[in-house]
Amino acid sequence: AQSVTQLGSHVSVSEGALVLLRCNYSSSVPPYLFWYVQYPNQGLQLLLKYTSAATLVKGINGFEAEFKKSETSFHLTKPSAHMSDAAEYFCAVSASGNTPLVFGKGTRLSVIA
Amino acid sequence: EPEVTQTPSHQVTQMGQEVILRCVPISNHLYFYWYRQILGQKVEFLVSFYNNEISEKSEIFDDQFSVERPDGSNFTLKIRSTKLEDSAMYFCASSLRRPEENEKLFFGSGTQLSVL
Numbered sequence: 182a183q184s185v186t187q188l189g190s191h192v193s194v195s196e197g198a199l200v201l202l203r204c205n206y207s208s209s210v211p212p213y214l215f216w217y218v219q220y221p222n223q224g225l226q227l228l229l230k231y232t233s234a235a236t237l238v239k240g241i242n243g244f245e246a247e248f249k250k251s252e253t254s255f256h257l258t259k260p261s262a263h264m265s266d267a268a269e270y271f272c273a274v275s276a277s278g279n280t281p282l283v284f285g286k287g288t289r290l291s292v293i294a
Numbered sequence: 295e296p297e298v299t300q301t302p303s304h305q306v307t308q309m310g311q312e313v314i315l316r317c318v319p320i321s322n323h324l325y326f327y328w329y330r331q332i333l334g335q336k337v338e339f340l341v342s343f344y345n346n347e348i349s350e351k352s353e354i355f356d357d358q359f360s361v362e363r364p365d366g367s368n369f370t371l372k373i374r375s376t377k378l379e380d381s382a383m384y385f386c387a388s389s390l391r392r393p394e395e396n397e398k399l400f401f402g403s404g405t406q407l408s409v410l
Contacts, residue, residue, distance in 0.1 A: 217401075224298065224385060225337075225401035271337060281327065281350060282399065284337035 183208045183274045187285035195293050200244075200259040202288050204272030207253065214255040215273040215282065216246055225271065231255060242266070267292045296320045300386050300402035307376055307409055315371045315405045317386030326369045327387040327399065328361065330354070337385070343369065344392075376409045383407075 188203040206212055216228040229240025236248040246257045255272060272285040299318040307313050319326050328340040341351040343361050360372045369388075373380055386402040 222403065224300075224403040225387075225399075227398050230398070273337075281339040281342060281352075282329075283339070284329075286334075286336045 183212065183276055183283045185272045185274050185283060185285040187270075187272050187288050189288055190286065191289045191291065193291040193293060194262045196264055197261050200257070200262045200266065200290065202257040202270050202272075202290065204246075204255045204257065204285060205253050206255060206272075206274045208274055208276060210276045212274045212276065214246075214248060215275075216240065216244070216255075216257050217271040217273060217284075219269040219271065219287075221268070228257070228270075262290075262292045264292050264294065266290060296400070298386055298388055298400050298402035300384075300405050302405060303403065304406045305408070307407070309378055309409055310375050313373050313376055313407065315373075315384050315386075315407070317369045317371070317388075317402055318367055319369055319386065319388030320390075320400055321367070323388035323390050323400070325349075325389045325392065326361075326363070327389075328371045329385040329387065329401075330382040331385070331404075332379075332382040340371070340384075373407075376407075378409050381407055381409045 184207045186205045214231040217225040218228050219225050228244050229238045231238050231248045239245045244259045269287045269289050271287045273282040275282050301316045326343040329337050331337045339352050341355045342349045358374045362370050383404045383406050385404045387399040389399050
């Protein structure tokens with residue numbers, strides 16, 4: 182079975198500061214990992230995904246995430262936060278088979294001017 | 295970019311009443327999903343649908359729930375007799391290819407269901 186844990190339900194950073202949102206996964210098979218973002222009053226949008234190719238994955242809006250098998254982590258980073266990055270971020274995992282996405286609880290990112 | 299559309303954005307109902315949540319997936323997509331998120335909890339998978347039948351469902355998706363694609367464009371989730379604990383944000387999603395191909399899921403903006 183697959184599961185994800187997102188550390189920190191709320192993260193607050195200053196504009197221009199590094200963004201780091203943490204995600205640890207548990208999977209009995211090589212995982213496929215995803216980060217989704219939800220802006221206010223909008224649906225979930227895919228930021229990036231890892232599917233066993235390069236361990237460093239680049240996504241939209243300057244975000245990237247690194248798959249670290251030894252740490253069972255897939256943390257999301259962005260070098261410099263922008264006000265428009267304020268949103269809810271969800272990490273998700275699925276097995277490399279016909280299984281649905283399993284989501285974390287989400288982390289709300291606030292960006293302070 | 296094409297998008298998944300959900301209506302209504304907010305639905306209020308009395309306990310025991312039937313509700314139908316509506317979704318219009320992206321037109322050429324073949325796989326359809328419902329997820330829900332109870333306030334403060336995880337986004338949870340409910341059901342997936344392909345070729346006019348359920349392909350997978352979770353433990354949450356009991357006999358009170360049903361899905362339908364009545365006319366080739368809409369994809370509906372029906373809750374036969376709502377309970378207080380059904381209050382949640384319900385997300386519809388669609389994809390072009392099979393889940394094992396790790397196709398990108400496109401999500402709608404959700405319907406907030408409030409059961410009183």
